[in-house]
Amino acid sequence: MALLEVRNLVKRFGGLVATNDVSLTVEKGSITGVIGPNGAGKTTLFALISGFHTPTSGDILFEGRSIVGLKPYDLCRLGITRTFQVVKPFAGKSVLYNAMVGAFVRTNSTAEAERIALDVLRLTGLYEKRDVPAKSLTIVDRKRLEVAKALATRPKLLLLDEVLAGLTPREVTEAVELVRTIRAQGVTILMIEHVMQAVMALCERVHVIHHGEKIAEGTPAEVTRDEKVIQAYLGEKYAAAGSQ
Numbered sequence: 001m002a003l004l005e006v007r008n009l010v011k012r013f014g015g016l017v018a019t020n021d022v023s024l025t026v027e028k029g030s031i032t033g034v035i036g037p038n039g040a041g042k043t044t045l046f047a048l049i050s051g052f053h054t055p056t057s058g059d060i061l062f063e064g065r066s067i068v069g070l071k072p073y074d075l076c077r078l079g080i081t082r083t084f085q086v087v088k089p090f091a092g093k094s095v096l097y098n099a100m101v102g103a104f105v106r107t108n109s110t111a112e113a114e115r116i117a118l119d120v121l122r123l124t125g126l127y128e129k130r131d132v133p134a135k136s137l138t139i140v141d142r143k144r145l146e147v148a149k150a151l152a153t154r155p156k157l158l159l160l161d162e163v164l165a166g167l168t169p170r171e172v173t174e175a176v177e178l179v180r181t182i183r184a185q186g187v188t189i190l191m192i193e194h195v196m197q198a199v200m201a202l203c204e205r206v207h208v209i210h211h212g213e214k215i216a217e218g219t220p221a222e223v224t225r226d227e228k229v230i231q232a233y234l235g236e237k238y239a240a241a242g243s244q
């Protein structure tokens with residue numbers, strides 16, 4: 001049984017169909033990618049899986065059970081946690097405090113929350129900065145904190161929404177290693193990503209979304225050879241990269 005199964009998912013906002021009959025599965029222990037042009041509907045798909053939006057129709061199964069209608073907090077407790085593209089920490093609070101907020105999903109004990117938070121700060125390379133206010137972190141450290149907060153909820157399925165955007169090539173390499181380490185700890189990962197080098201390095205399977213629809217699925221090598229994907233997304237990306 002797949003850890004996550006999305007079946008014929010549709011989400012309309014008024015007349016706009018943001019998600020149009022999308023089906024996909026995510027196997028336990030895998031790293032799965034979601035790619036596609038800006039506005040394709042990737043973040044909406046994450047918002048549906050994580051309970052921030054309710055689907056217009058279709059079903060979402062987690063560990064074989066429908067989760068449609070459950071709220072983000074309940075889904076977090078079940079083991080589904082997402083990061084946000086635009087990171088919004090409690091800016092004046094310390095890095096440790098921010099990470100502890102996630103841990104309180106699992107425990108009422110402050111000492112236990114602190115233990116979990118310190119654990120994830122070590123993993124994400126933020127331990128030395130635990131007492132610094134979140135607002136004084138660099139972009140890459142804010143992204144790390146977003147991942148740390150999510151990990152502190154002890155997810156089974158972690159949804160990463162463009163965590164590599166805005167990072168330098170060296171930071172991307174470090175982040176790729178971090179994603180591998182997280183998976184090695186038994187966390188299944190579904191990631192929206194535009195940095196194709198990271199998608200190629202990390203993902204076993206990739207789903208390609210365009211105008212709300214899934215237009216292709218396969219290994220990174222397969223989808224990057226797919227004519228529909230090149231036309232809808234990669235052509236535009238490579239053309240942009242070539243013109244820089």
Ligand SMILES: Nc1ncnc2c1ncn2[C@@H]1O[C@H](COP(=O)(O)OP(=O)(O)OP(=O)(O)O)[C@@H](O)[C@H]1O
Binds near residue numbers: 013041085
């Ligand atoms: N709450 C909303 N109300 C109305 N329209 C929305 C809402 N959320 C998203 N949309 C629309 O749905 C479409 C898909 O948006 P979405 O943010 O999911 O795309 P995306 O693939 O994540 O894009 P990006 O890569 O730029 O983040 C867009 O046309 C967007 O304007």
